[in-house]
Amino acid sequence: MAEPDQRLYFLLQRAAHQLRTTVDRRCLAVAGVTTAQLGALFAVQDQPGLTQQELARILGLRESAVTALVGRLTAAGLLLKQAHPREHRAVVLELTEDGAAALRAGQPEIDRLNAELRTLLGDDGFVRTxxxxxxxxHWET
Incomplete structure (x- = not known):
């Protein structure tokens, strides 16, 4: 029997792509949003009033990518941008009712995915992974 592939970075990339495409398809079907959009919505729900710069840091994305993401979520009526109370160039983000509804619709699919991964990896493997x-x-080189 061949030894399992040990190219960890390659395997992480493949696994991430497989998970992202599968879960994006499922989340789009039930909630009308991608996993990246859900991640942004969850972050805003957890920290109402955060700025785009803070959202970029939380998501680990460049600010330009978050600007586009927030633009799509705002155009879809899932987020509101409001003037920052102290920083004239910044905006704060708030979840709309439609945004909260998308989160409620997407949460069961995320829960299903985690249950499937727990079954695939076993309880101990899930926690260790x-x-x-x-x-x-959170690794910094």
Missing amino acids: AGALHRLA
Whole structure:
């Protein structure tokens, strides 16, 4: 039997692509948003009034990417942009009712995905993988 592929970065890229395309398709079907959009909506729900710059930091994206993402979510009526109370060039983000409804619609699909991954990896493997991915996501070289 051949030894499993040990190219970790390559495997992470493939796994991320597989998960993103599968879950995007499922979230679009039930909530009308992608996983990236859900991530932004969850961040705004967790921290109402955060700025686009703060959202970029939370999501680990460039500000230009977040500007486009927020533009799409605002155009779809899922987020509101309002003037920042102290910084004249900044805006704060608020979830709309439609944005909250998209989160409610998407949450069961995210829960289903996590249950499927827990079954695939086993309870111990799920916890260990989540811990390892958390460390990688916050790794600074």
